[in-house]
Amino acid sequence: MVIVEVQKLVKKYPSFELKNVSFCLESGRITGFIGRNGAGKTTTIKSMLNMVHPDSGEIRYFDRPFAGNEADIKKRIGYSAGTVSWYPRKKIKDIVSIVKRFYDTWDEEAYSKYRSLFSIDETKTPLELSEGMKVKVNLVLALSHKAEVLILDEPTSGLDPFSRNELLDIFIGLRNEGVAVFFSTHIISDIEKCADDIVYISEGRIATALSKENFIQQYSGNGESLEDTMLRLEGGAVHA
Amino acid sequence: MRNILRKEMKLSASVLSYLFILFGLMFLLPGYPILCGAFFVSLGLFQSFQSAREANDIVFSVLLPVAKKDVVKGKYLFVCMIEVCAFLLMALAVILRMTALSQSVVYRSNALMNANFFALGTACVIFGLFNWIFVGGFFRTAYKFARPFVTFIITCFLVIFAAEALHHIPGLEKLNAFGTDDIALQLILLAAGVLIFLLMTALSCKKACEKFERIDL
Numbered sequence: 001m002v003i004v005e006v007q008k009l010v011k012k013y014p015s016f017e018l019k020n021v022s023f024c025l026e027s028g029r030i031t032g033f034i035g036r037n038g039a040g041k042t043t044t045i046k047s048m049l050n051m052v053h054p055d056s057g058e059i060r061y062f063d064r065p066f067a068g069n070e071a072d073i074k075k076r077i078g079y080s081a082g083t084v085s086w087y088p089r090k091k092i093k094d095i096v097s098i099v100k101r102f103y104d105t106w107d108e109e110a111y112s113k114y115r116s117l118f119s120i121d122e123t124k125t126p127l128e129l130s131e132g133m134k135v136k137v138n139l140v141l142a143l144s145h146k147a148e149v150l151i152l153d154e155p156t157s158g159l160d161p162f163s164r165n166e167l168l169d170i171f172i173g174l175r176n177e178g179v180a181v182f183f184s185t186h187i188i189s190d191i192e193k194c195a196d197d198i199v200y201i202s203e204g205r206i207a208t209a210l211s212k213e214n215f216i217q218q219y220s221g222n223g224e225s226l227e228d229t230m231l232r233l234e235g236g237a238v239h240a
Numbered sequence: 241m242r243n244i245l246r247k248e249m250k251l252s253a254s255v256l257s258y259l260f261i262l263f264g265l266m267f268l269l270p271g272y273p274i275l276c277g278a279f280f281v282s283l284g285l286f287q288s289f290q291s292a293r294e295a296n297d298i299v300f301s302v303l304l305p306v307a308k309k310d311v312v313k314g315k316y317l318f319v320c321m322i323e324v325c326a327f328l329l330m331a332l333a334v335i336l337r338m339t340a341l342s343q344s345v346v347y348r349s350n351a352l353m354n355a356n357f358f359a360l361g362t363a364c365v366i367f368g369l370f371n372w373i374f375v376g377g378f379f380r381t382a383y384k385f386a387r388p389f390v391t392f393i394i395t396c397f398l399v400i401f402a403a404e405a406l407h408h409i410p411g412l413e414k415l416n417a418f419g420t421d422d423i424a425l426q427l428i429l430l431a432a433g434v435l436i437f438l439l440m441t442a443l444s445c446k447k448a449c450e451k452f453e454r455i456d457l
């Protein structure tokens with residue numbers, strides 16, 4: 001079932017442009033959003049969350065436009081912005097105690113589970129955390145309110161290989177529970193490990209949006225790894 | 241809105257915003273331009289904007305399950321809450337000076353402005369100007385606040401200077417009334433000040449919501 005629709009998103013900056021970005025996210029699927037630095041991944045994700053105001057296009061969640069239903073829809077979304085840290089001198093537990101009040105669906109059990117899985121010390125402040133731990137704190141917040149869609153901007157950046165592996169396993173578990181997971185990355189092995197679908201953005205344009213199997217079938221040569229395929233595509237700037 | 245206000249109070253606010261409420265008691269100082277108290281309260285609020293910006297507060301707030309405009313309303317709500325607290329302290333000081341201390345020599349011989357309802361109304365105008373110039377100016381970018389704050393400082397001190405000077409102009413002596421003298425005029429001036437505060441705050445908030453909606457974070 002399609003639960004997020006991004007339709008003909010256009011955003012013009014003086015030196016960059018998102019050009020008619022369109023794709024869909026389905027429940028129970030993991031979608032990897034891939035593209036090189038500056039390709040438009042973060043602008044697209046920010047537009048999906050109303051942090052960037054698109055020049056045109058529409059974002060729909062759960063068959064409702066985001067505009068006008070922002071608060072209700074956000075309650076059903078989990079979002080993590082990688083290593084960005086909020087309130088560097090506040091204790092994690094104080095930040096969490098405020099955040100959880102915004103969600104009727106806050107799941108204290110899930111919060112404790114993920115907090116202990118990621119070994120997060122609630123008495124620390126973001127200032128005392130490594131970049132990887134900041135990512136984990138953001139992820140725990142995103143995972144603790146029974147979100148139906150997770151939108152994650154480079155969630156694996158800064159994580160050690162073990163934590164990355166654990167996180168990708170969590171994605172798979174959430175997918176099996178029907179959650180749509182959408183994450184941007186430039187680590188191809190993350191996509192290889194867990195993504196069902198691939199949305200590939202290049203120079204502000206969606207080059208292709210396919211299931212992983214179809215993507216490999218369409219673009220990969222014999223014996224070519226996904227990473228080699230992506231490097232070749234990016235070098236040739238293929239637009240499907 | 242209760243949750244967003246709680247977030248403002250516990251995460252975004254600087255402790256100085258709360259401490260500087262006490263400057264409302266400057267209305268008890270004789271021989272001092274008492275309206276500077278309103279300026280210092282605004283200075284305390286400015287500290288909250290500064291620390292909130294350092295903490296990525298605006299982006300954090302936008303990601304919470306609230307409409308983007310509610311982030312703006314939350315800020316205004318917090319600012320107004322601090323201003324109302326300071327106003328209540330000032331009002332307490334004014335009532336003390338109008339009643340129990342109305343015959344006090346230090347206040348009677350005070351060359352500067354007397355703490356009366358006119359002063360209280362003018363403090364409301366200063367708070368309204370802070371909301372209009374500074375808070376409204378901040379939400380044009382949700383990042384830059386130096387220019388709006390400098391503009392506010394200049395405007396604020398012009399208002400303080402004017403308020404201090406007015407009662408020296410022949411015919412306007414009543415503005416400096418002591419005790420319950422000219423109470424009707426005093427109450428009208430207070431009501432006018434409150435009305436200006438409400439109008440400036442409401443219009444500024446509405447405009448800030450519209451501007452903030454279009455800002456890219």
